[in-house]
Amino acid sequence: MDWLLNNAIVQDIIELARPSLFNLYFALASIPIGFPLAVLLAVMKNSSNSIISRVARTYIYAFRGSPLFIQFFMFYSIMLAFNLSHWKPMGIADIVMHPLFIGPMVLILNTSAYAAEIFYGALKTLPKGEMEAASAFGMNRWQVFKTVTWPNMIRLAWPAYTNEVVFLFHATALVYFTLPVINGQKDLMNKAGEMFERDYNIFLHFSVAGLYFLTISMVIFFVSGRIYKRLMRHMDTGEAASFKLKPNYMR
């Protein structure tokens, strides 16, 4: 047992276990808000009202067209600029200036733009006949959305959305490059960097950090594949069986 624990790789895996939870936290905290926001933005972009459509279009373009790295710096410095005048007097400075708050906040803004573009693409390829059929049945717009638009959109967008979730998870590596570390709450990259400065063994520490990212990414692909199978269970297209861990790598 001792030889196992004294193994350098095993020691690294143990040491990086807690930091990996921070990456997981950033991703998990962003998805529950980012997902509905993305659906909303996609519906807005698809809206026939030109003002609503333009607002969503601009938002999506801006956040997809600029680096997340810059977005982190920008929003952190905006929050800092408001700190003395607003957050401190309101007594919420400790919460809203915390990386555990700002990190998910920026990630939500970013991922909702990327995911909205995916959902928008799905909305554009919805089967027209089904929607017309629903309208012909006398359904109102909300009912059409609930029974036709929504389920079809999710099914069409799911593989690409999975890809986006993995990219979001990878993007969590940027949080502590831009925000201050508080109470030694370090994420994988940060901790790996610290361990590198200790003994200069970049191959070991970065590989183990990479291994954590790889493993969690694979888990995301696996879980999402199971969900996709369930979403497609009534479809006799063979599509569900052919969904492999083969995303298109593109964000």
Add this chain to the structure above:
Amino acid sequence: MLETLSIWLAANFGEQTATWFEYFTNGKHLAWYASVRFTLIAAFFGALLAVLFGVLGAAARRSGFAPLRWLGLGYTTMVRGIPDVLFFLFFPLAFEQLVEFVMSRRLCSAEELATAVAWPPCQAAQWYLTTSEYLIMACVSLGIVYGAFAANVVHGAMNSVPKGQLEAARAYGFNNRQIFWNFQVRQMWVYALPGLSNVWMLLLKATSFLSLLQIADIVQWADRLGAPNYLARVGMVHPDWRWKYYFVLFLFYILLTVISERVFDWLQRRAGRGLALHGEQ
């Protein structure tokens, strides 16, 4: 020249305009504008290398020699599970260490090598990197990481080249190597272009990481310029303006994206001339 312009502005547009003009043309700001070159160099050469690595990676993936095929597959798969920023930091640091390792074998005494606890084992083996060396490494790093993305695109595009073209080439007596380079690679660009435009956008955004490699790029200058200044003799007194400078960078990158989109649209139209592409016409 800038001074005369400033005096002219003060005379014609008032003191206020001249003050702002002087502020935006002071040494630090000029250095900021000049540092855009790092971003553009990294994007341009990174993209060139990415295309090169992309074609090589895709070629390796369809090689007849199994180990080479596995290497290609490993290379193209690595971007799937690991963040780009990790590779971006890893390659330069690993290369630096490798060079220092070789140098330490040659320059350090046996005693130093045996007892050293820090890295490098002796001072003589320390490699002090300059900005240009870091920039070269950043380009190579971007090339390797986004080359893996490009390899996936190129691999898919090669499969889109009509089989008839390749069979015709074979019937004319071209050998495998000629068929691959002169027909498949020649013709795949038009199919690869939309995917490559996507890779370019990713790479462009990744050029914001240059400051992680100690390069004084636009991000680092924005941070320095926006930092609050309370000393009148250092320059204009202002509170924390960093968010304004980062907002400019935010707009700058969006502008680059708009320009890139235009250029790729034009390229796509040009490359598709005379081809009956699926989905067009």
